[in-house]
Amino acid sequence: MKHANALVHGLKQRHVTMIALGGVIGAGLFVGSGALIATAGPAAILSYLIGGFVVILVMFMLGEMAAKNIDSGSFSTFASQYLGEWAGYSVGWLYWFKSMITITIEAILLGAILNDFLPGLPVWAGALLMLVIVISSNLYSVRSFGEAEYWLSFAKISSILICMVLGVSILLNLQDSVPSPGLSNLTAHGGFMPNGVLPVLAGVTVVIFSLGGSEIAAVAAGESEKPRESVVKAIRSVLFRVMVFYVGSVSILILCLPWTDTVNLKSPYVALFSLAGYPWAATAMKVVLFVSFMSVMNSFLFSNSRMLYSLSQRGYAPALFGRTTERGVPLNALALSFAVCVAILAVHYASGGDLFLTLAKSSGAFIMTVWIFIILAHAKMRQGARTRSWLYPFGNVIALLTLAAVLLSQAFNPDTRFQFGFMCVITLAIVASYFALRKRPAFGVLRARPEAIGE
Template sequence: MSAAPPSRVAERPPGGDSPDGLQAGLKNRHLSMIAIGGVIGAGLFVGSGAGINAAGPGILLSYALTGLLVVLVMRMLGEMAAADPVSGSFSTYADRALGRWAGFTIGWLYWFFWAVVLAVEATAAASILTGWVPAIPQWAWALLVMLVLTGTNLVSVGSFGEFEFWFAGIKVVSIIAFIVIGLLAIFGLPPGGDPAGMSNLTGHGGFLPNGPGAILSGMLLVVFSFMGSEIVTLAAAESPNPVQAVRKAVNSVIWRIALFYIGSIFVIVTLLPWDSKAVTASPYVAVLDSLDIPGAGTIMDVVVLTAVLSCLNSGLYTASRMAFSLGQRGDAPKAFATVNRGGVPAVAIWASVAFGFVAVFFNYIAQDTVFEFLLNSSGAVALFVWLVICFSQLRMRRRIERESPELLTVRMWLYPYLTWATIGLILFVVGYMLYDTEGRKQMLLSVLVAALVMVVAVVRDRRRKTAGVAGSPEPAESPGPAGSGG
């Protein structure tokens, strides 16, 4: 399969259809904010306390190493996406570079991950809203939130982009304000008054109170909070100028991670002792409370709710576009590859929401069994996705250089050496998960589910070949309308 011809990535008229049959309704400001806000998930506001508790101030190194990993993977993905922006993104590239089995496997695993995330985020949003309006039961809030965001995704991709623009905007402004207030307090300016200094970074057992190994343990806790950085490469396929959008997103990923993640965590571990119970429970609220910011808890509840709704909105979009791409390639029901009058894959959206509803149901009736299995079995998908991106880039780069070198407007640094180094780092994290007592169960269950999906993929591939069907999809070279893949 050759790389896509240059005509596929030409600038499109605003509102025009993408080559995949989807409506190119995302504006540049939508994509810019999706790219910026995509790395800020609810896990940063809520889950970072567990990482700080595990690694102490050394969690900064955990975030830095994981951030480096994401930067390298995004560079590889950006190289492929700039050359050929398609709705299936890395799943489509894996299909072309590694084989039908690879695209099928990673596509369904990615869909599964985000479908489970829908349930997690809907439940989290419902929990906050129930605290505000206890008269309405939690399940009703979860249902309402899911239905509202499903509606925005069904109307048009532009409505999804508009909601995400404001959701992401609130997250970005909140993080920047938090960092500014924190730095003022560190240097003794209002609202803190007395300079906090750097004593909390080295006190309470030192910078690495739990030893160097805690850096890796911290990585296991934060690695999945970075999942979502790749969404902009899927969304770019539905924009007037996908190549420019991808290039901007990839080039800005370094400062985004440095500012939003490392910057805000630095403020937390500098202002407060890492072993404080308040930090473990809710680090951002703990900092605002320590500075006597009025209504800190309510402020952070609003920010966390926004982050949760943003993640749910993006998760539904991402899952549906992956299902759409799988349907195009014949790896999912053909109905998934159809679009409604608004140019969105309605069937794929409803299928993703349906699984999310089922997962929410299990969260209420079988939280410690079925729902826990869903969470653990999707937990390591981020690492699998990153590995597939690396191996796909190794092959796609050679192919594009040979057939369409002019499409390489974004290039991976020090290819292929840095690609192999990234693969080695990801495999090291996978190995450490198997070694770590808390990460082992998650990794084993994720591997089990991945193996089952891969078996299905291989069997399907062999049946295709036996029946005389080509082993690779034609859309790689000649994309057609929805449902033409296969």
């Protein structure tokens, strides 16, 4: 007897909640925050407030659409429903492509950390090993993925909270090894905005890139035991994680460390431990970074395979990627992800690594493009609706203009111009492929019925 090719609702509420809370905590916070503070000064907190506000707006829009229609394709399905099939096809493949870049770069970073602890293990071998380990957590069942991600996210959140407590103890003068700076670091080194407004606006790009991955919670909620309840709680947690883990922890860093202290800001959270007299801080933070990279890789591998599964179910990808195991795991989709990542790794090391690392920097531009589709789909959904929506339509306009401005600013910045062009080329190629393939007999054979996507 053949089993149904369908995903299963194997995630518990605690899995989805922890995935939502810890999904965006990674190198962008642990390392990127220091670089942003060193550039924008204490006013970096404004970058986090602006970027965080945009992310909150976009995720609330996504949550409203997801609450009406739970689907593994999430924003790709909503784009199909409200903007047209070309949009759903394009945003789905764009996200899949972006995820491949993210997964591989996380594997490379993990390989580098393993090499630090085990010098005899080449970086490429460590990266390949981590790919095998992380994909294994996704292969058995969605519950095994959820359990692995639960504990990885728990470790990240615990680390951030410990750092925040330590920072507060320094500010309250509870650490004998270092006097409290009070509020002096806000104005003592050239003022609150020492380098002007431009670094603050440029910092919004860094913040949005760091918060990329917030949308994974909506994908994961589709396989939870109580999908609609889970997605609402997961999206609502965005406000908490942005304000506490990003705005809160970065504010503590700004108060504890002068923005001119470029040495300590290279790894600001390590610096907090060092200031308090803990010599093992650097090693501990390497472990935290390892867990963070592994968690991000695990989450994107999950959402990537579900997106490919959904594309296949709607006729936008070959039918074999819409098949699942008896436990509801899209095995073929995971296998393709693994094969593509291994191929990228091979090209990366064969080319000396420069090309892929350059392309990896375009990840933020890809995720902002996906979010623009979410904003437009939500605006289309709300047209004619009788019920009220949070900040609609002003929230849509604010978020859309902010993301568009940040994206266009990359075109005028010599350091990001190539990445912006690369994103545009890939996006146009994907859109063009839809119109080139849509007339083929096999294209759209498995396309979902209208009622399957909530119409």
